[in-house]
Amino acid sequence: MVKRFYTLDDFDFGGKTVLLRVDFNSPVDLDSGRVSDDSRIRVHVTTFEELVGEGARVVVLAHQGRKGDPDFISLRQHTEILGDILGMSVGFVDDVFGEKAITAIKNLKNGEILVLENVRFTAEEKAKMPPEKLVETDFVRSLSGVADYYVNDAFSAAHRADASLVAFPQVLPAVAGRIMERDVKILDKVSKDPEKPAVYVLGGLKLEDTFAVIRHVLGNDISDRVLVTGLVANSYLLAKGYNLGEVNQSFIEKKGHLEYLSSAKEILAKFGDRIELPVDLAYDNEGKRIEIGLEDLPVEKPIKDIGSRTIEKYSHILQEAKTIVLNGPSGVFEEENFAAGTKMLFEAVAKSQAFSLVGGGHTTAALHRFKLETRISYSTVAGGAFITYISGEKLPAIEALKKSYEKYSK
Known part of the structure; x- marks a missing residue:
């Protein structure tokens, strides 16, 4: 079978800084403002455990809600939930790509996890530009400058062409996480x-x-x-x-x-x-x-x-x-x-x-x-990406992984 994209089996992530894109977009109780179902966080456990087990420094990119919607909230509580699920301390920084975020990333030790703030808090995430233009944004340039690899485990968001999904594979070796690979x-x-x-x-x-x-x-x-x-x-x-x-x-x-x-x-x-x-x-x-x-x-x-x-x-x-x-x-x-x-x-x-x-x-x-x-036999939390895939259409995030493989395998 022709290989289409890199997987976690292709690299040794020990001592490397990995940008890990996951889909933490969870149901939120609008009265309490609390996440009411942690399924979308829990589904990524295998990928987290593999990267942490290898001694990677894991920097998490994720979104929650849409601008203007009541569930458009911080990822602080998602970080707490992730820590409880993994049984370890997980860091959080209320910044996406500014000085505070970059400093926190540089201070990470091997085997540690840092969750960045909701990527949709920055306008550049939803900028309507092709990937080759998105790589010129401060968002992508800042984070790719302190990372060795990009891992995408967010199949359920793969039908979107957002910066955190399609731009980083242009400038970093891009790898499918376990959920992306399996789905x-x-x-x-x-x-x-x-x-x-x-x-x-x-x-x-x-x-x-x-x-x-x-x-x-x-x-x-x-x-x-x-x-x-x-x-x-x-x-x-x-x-x-x-x-x-x-x-x-x-x-x-x-x-x-x-x-x-x-x-x-x-x-x-x-x-x-x-x-x-x-x-x-x-x-x-x-x-x-x-x-x-x-x-x-x-x-x-x-x-x-x-x-x-x-x-x-x-x-x-x-x-x-x-x-x-x-x-x-x-x-x-x-x-x-x-x-x-x-x-x-x-x-x-x-x-x-x-x-x-x-x-x-x-x-x-x-x-x-x-x-x-x-x-x-198998279930996936993906909705829009699931429908797009079984319709025979291409998913931007998967196409980005393929292009990265073609680029870096040479």
Whole structure:
């Protein structure tokens, strides 16, 4: 197999300063301002332990939230969480690339970790420039000047072209961390030459995300079938001509899906024979779950899950699969009465003999809620990057790793 990028196996990091880009972007309780789920911090443990074990001086680059959003906060508490997870003291500096940060980096000892402040606190992180221009920014010049290597373990951010993801590989040997390496390897397995029959399950809230995935996996015969659930399924049903009721159509409009209905119709016209839509739905009648067949629509109550006949139909298809890729819950799984679709499809995946991949933050949260993590072949917290990859599109951060390998391997 042709090597595409460096991994941690390619270098000895002992005594070297490593810029490690991770994805610490975590859910935050808006009342307390505290991180409410440490999954995205915990996932990087293997990479941290390897680098620290080799005696590297590890400088952490990460982001949290977006400017203007309530979860746009400091990484100070992420640092505390990381220290607790690793069982060691982890340093923090409330600076990204200024004198305070550079001095702290120079004072690092072998085997120590220093977390820099939220990289999105600096405007240069989101500057709209090509990588060759980003390397000229003070941000990149300052940090690359005190580092020996750059390691990217943030697959879940790999679809972005931010400075901390694409610029450093231009000026430093760039290496894939263990999560980056594993996620790419597994995604290649399921999206390039999967064992057949292959089934993709697409749910959640974003209708537009499904178009590129369906065109790629069905248009290139990567997948045999696509099962559609969640709000995207309701939107496809609307595109097919079903009247879901004013309350549900208003919700679909609120989510911005109406502008994509013409595209949904085109997808159904081209691939409809291999796209499975729900045959029944569950709606909320004052907290009570009521199921309704498509033949009995419309309904003037909120639809919150797929129905029992759909669950049975989809579960049977999943039992026959050899490869399963699942992204997005089937309904409002946080509510007990509307968790059945998500839970039972996950259980069908877990019971199957297929190689199964689950991706996306909400999807992995549901997996955790139903305690099925150990029965799935692989799960990734990546959402946008996951969708981009299985759509057959290039990810800027991975392309940057490839270019660095081509440059430095010579």
